[in-house]
Amino acid sequence: MVLRLIFSEQPLWKILIFCQLYSAVSRHSVIASNCDDGHDVFAKVKENSLMGTFIANLSFNAQPSSSNHLHLKLSGKDADWFYLEGRTIRLNSTSTRIIDREIHGSVLTASVRCYEHKALQAEHRILVEVLNENDNKPEFLQRSVQPLQLSELTAVNSVVFTVQATDADGDTLTYVIDETSPDARYFRVDLPNSGKVVLNKPLDYEIKTQLRLTLYAVETNTNEHYNTTATIIINVIDGDDQYPQFQPCTLLSANHSNRICANPLYTANITENEQDIVLDFFPGPIQAVDGDEGLRTPVKYTILSGADNGRFVIDSNSGEVRLTRRVENRLLIPTLRLRVMAAQTDDPLKYAVATVLVRVLAENRFPPQFSRSTYHGFVSERANPASLVMTYGNKLLILEATDQDFTEGFNPRQQYSLNSQHNSSQLFYITQEGLLIAKTSLLHPGHKYFLEVLHKTKTLHDLKKYYFSLSTSIFYIQFNVLITFSLYLFVHFL
Template sequence: TCIIAILSALTLTAVDGGKPPRSGTMQIIVNVEDINDNIPVFSKSLYKARVNENAPPGTSIIRVQASDPDEGVNGEIVYALVNHNNDKHVDSFLIHPETGEITVKGDVDYERKNAVELRVQAKDKGHKPRPALCKVLLEIVDINDNVPKISVTSLVNTVKEDAPIDTMVGMITVTDSDAGKNGQVTLKIQGSASFKVQNSYNNYYTLVVNGPLDRERASEYNVTITATDEGTPPLSSTSVITVHVSDVNDNAPRFPEPVINVYVKENSQIGAVIHTVSAFDPDVGDNARITYYLLESSKSGPVTSMININSDSGDILVNGPLDRERASEYNVTITATDEGTPPLSSTSVITVHVSDVNDNAPRFPEPVINVYVKENSQIGAVIHTVSAFDPDVGDNARITYCLIESSKSGPVTSMININSDSGDIHSLQSFNYEEIKTFEFKVQATDSGVPPLSSNATVNVFILDENDNSPGILAPYSELGSVNTENIPYSADAGYFVAKIRAVDADSGYNALLSYHISEPKGNNLFRIGTSSGEIRTKRRMSDNDLKTHPLVILVCDNGEPSLSATVSIDVVVVESAGDGKTPFRHAPIKEESFSDLNLYLLIAIVCVSVIFFLSLISLIAVKCHRTDSSLGRYSAPMITTHPDGSWSYSKSAQQYDVCFNSDTLKSDVVVFPAPFPRGREITVQKYVDYEQSNAIEIRIQAKDRGYNPRAAHCKVLVEVEDVNDNIPEISVTSLVRTVKEDAPIDTMVGMITVTDSDAGKNGLVTLNIQGSAPFKVQKSYKNYYTLVVNGPLDRERASEYNVTITATDEGTPPLSSTSVITVHVSDVNDNAPRFPEPVINVYVKENSQIGAVIHTVSAFDPDVGDNARITYYILVDMLCCMLPNQYF
């Protein structure tokens, strides 16, 4: 059945010749039928594919594809394999008639045939089908299915243990039936550093000495050789070669210990054997026959006058009278020498210790020891450790300690104890500085000799004060919760004396140095107290708005660590007249006729404190006077108050200024301080302001009078934060290639880099540069995005990696910069040929040399790495010689 296609529609019109002319029309439709006039066309005329020789049936290899522009069955294609030559290898493959997919049908064997050419026919389904052909070249991939075989062609009987490196031991050949890399074999030795294999030619190897041999450690070596091919997966085989090692005199006699300690009494008889030394030589025969003798020591002098040795037996004898007080020990060097050729020897140091008698008493480093102990220290704590020295040894130098009562300090054993062995002095009580400030006792050190000897040392213990006493309020005031009352007249001027708080502290030093503060109410603007004097005075005159009764809480603190304190409550009552202001509890600053002992102590402490702070106070007053002008007398000092809601208020004269913030996070960032002059109020920065967190801050200011019904006004202050260049650029490597080939062309991309700067404006504009002469450069892609590219020739043999230092610098004033180091690894390409050290090599060999003997080893060097540096050697036929070289080598 043919598919009918509409090509076009035509309109036919007929007109007569009358007047007026008349006409008629009709529509003509033309249909075109398809015929099979196109042959299928393959996408390629030659297809290439690879298949493993062990591929199972059904394994897909390749899919061929042909197209036919005809329609219907004329364009439907059927695929088939064409075997004109009756090649039996073609029968191992199958093609799908519709998809064109070629799969494995039977056995595929590389050893039988390593390549198969298939002819594929594509034919349409038209009435008269039209075929087309293409070729498919299948390469059979060899698999590694043969293990290497190792053969030892020659082997020496024995190898001397002093054989030099590269001494030949045997000849080895290895074969592998596979092809390509599957047949390329590498020979290695397992677990032995004494031998190695060297590749002579192709799969011919020599077994040579690779390290020092030791017959005493191993008289024979079982060398395990492994042959591994380069297939995937690699196959290997092993062979064990036994190498016998002959002995040479390469071992000196050895003492069991390099240093030997011998103890002898100083009253030993001359000729007594005090020790016997014995050295061992692992060699045999004359090489192991040992003689002994002494070496004179420059440190111990002529020891042979005191010590001697039997050259055959090694017995060490007393040769003279020993005296420990003259020499407590003798360092004797003994030499043991064998009779080998050449003879070898070794030495050992014997320290002869002369036993002591107890003729030295223990000695303390100092006759008087001062110990400082904090009061209230824990009971049982070690307050000091005494240590005495006894030049004797053993029990004669073993020291025990004990306490000796002192008549000055009384029974010290109730306060301290001593560890008889360690000398640790322990406290038996917690010391109170206010009760005892120092005491003395003696410590006796006694050795354990016979008879025992001893010596004494005096120990002075000083108790250090701690701040463990709170200040005590002196009469007439009390800190026991009662409230004291003081009256002041309404007309009292600024500086009017209200009361004087006196307190004492039982501690000493800074722990007893007291300071006075008004604790409540906070931010009091009517009264002040002398920090060191304790005098309470008015800060200004009374006003109608002030309360009639002012409860004050006075805090008295010492200067200890931590500080201790006491409080006293005073109600200051404002009375109308001066006569009503007299109370029996009021203390005017008048001179007292007499002082009690306690008051005198307080006065001395106050004078000492005043002297310490005198210069600071004068400097502070001078600075404040310098900053005030002639109108200062008309303005009182501003008061700073913190409200419960967290806002600040500032009061001065009859006006109050409240500061409110529109953001809780900014309350501690900006604080308004009123200026002490008529020029206005200042807003200053209290904490660090960061443009990157907020570039503008809005502050609401409230001004409120202090009338009966206070009235307030508000304003807003918009603080614009200007950016400063306080952020360094940050460099980030977003992508980086693992390796760059050393033949990479210019502008090859290596990585992507981004740089950011948190600042604004020019402070955030960053320029990226490379430091040094690395063959790379950065190119700007978009804004702060850069690419790192190759800018010059690379050479892996000269530098396998480059540490590229990139610097990012902003345009701020002053500019800030940061650096980042990017490591670029360069991969190898095969751009270097192997090089021989010399172009001509002369080798001399004796005639009648054994077949398989190594007459020379040539070595070429290739600076490349990996497979590019793996070198194989072979002999070229020399046409100038009458004999072919490969007949002999």
């Protein structure tokens, strides 16, 4: 009745099309396909899952078999990650080929095709989400943990460098300083998630030129709290924060963090009427160095006071001081005092000042002389371990030298000694009064000993030396007076 009403009002061609469509639908409804009822697959699997892990079941009407001519086939980009076990999809992995979200991606895609009598009847998509597992430790970016250089003048509380680490699993990381690392006290991390390292205390190149800092990158949102470490080397660069220091430097404090030098007092001796000479100073030549060991900026020398109208001039580069005009009367001018400044060439405001004391001594015109060049002495065997050496007439052997530069030839600062190059010197001792003492217990009767006695005449600082040989030739050397002579000793029994 309904069809009669519809067809009575439609053109013939529409009626024919409707009948054809109705016939096709009716035929498929009657003959059902084994590939029917299939649908797309949406599943999940954990990364690192084992071979054969269940993925999903396909919802086709029948199991694939040769009897029903049903055949299923996997295809698509990631099809090799799966295999079919009947209508079940399982994971296809091995011990050497494991699904890794960070490598293979978060979604695997494939498709399953259903064939009947070798004819494709249906195709459905397979979408498998790979679930993340915490299977990766953090790793520092190498560019952020390379050795670096910091000036010792870097301000405290400033960010000096930033470290950065990544976690393939996307976990949240925090950065922590290893407090047991040698130089942890120099740094701190104020914002643990930022990786920004802050200078915590001043650097000092003169105390420490290299620092080592160990940091951790730690997972904070996982149960495992995986972490990694990196050690960063910080090379401290010298900054211009020290003043010149005259040498030798005498530290006022043993605390190297407060290195302050006491400038030495330089002393030198000149004699009356000497001129055009270079002064020889004690404890060493005038020399100043930049306190910044890593910079060692050159210094210039200047006489601030005491030059005495050009009597003294100083080499601005070497610090050498020259006497250009003589002192005629030491009684009127017994000492001269100079103040020498050493200033950095690049910053004259960085300077140091030292005091120089020059003593004027009387001219040494005469060398000391012994009354004779050869002495003979005798030692008698005694029970005592030591005894005085005698000479002819059973008199004490007394060695005396005179110096005509002193009243009545007596120099109160004279000294006697034995030349240690002679083995016999170990068997005797000489007093400063010229008495010779023998170690009797070590001497051999009838043996002859040869000694060489040195006489040294000293002024305030060993002004001059003179040498006498057996032939009484004179050798002149500055700053001390030295006499040698031969002494023959005989040991006999009384």
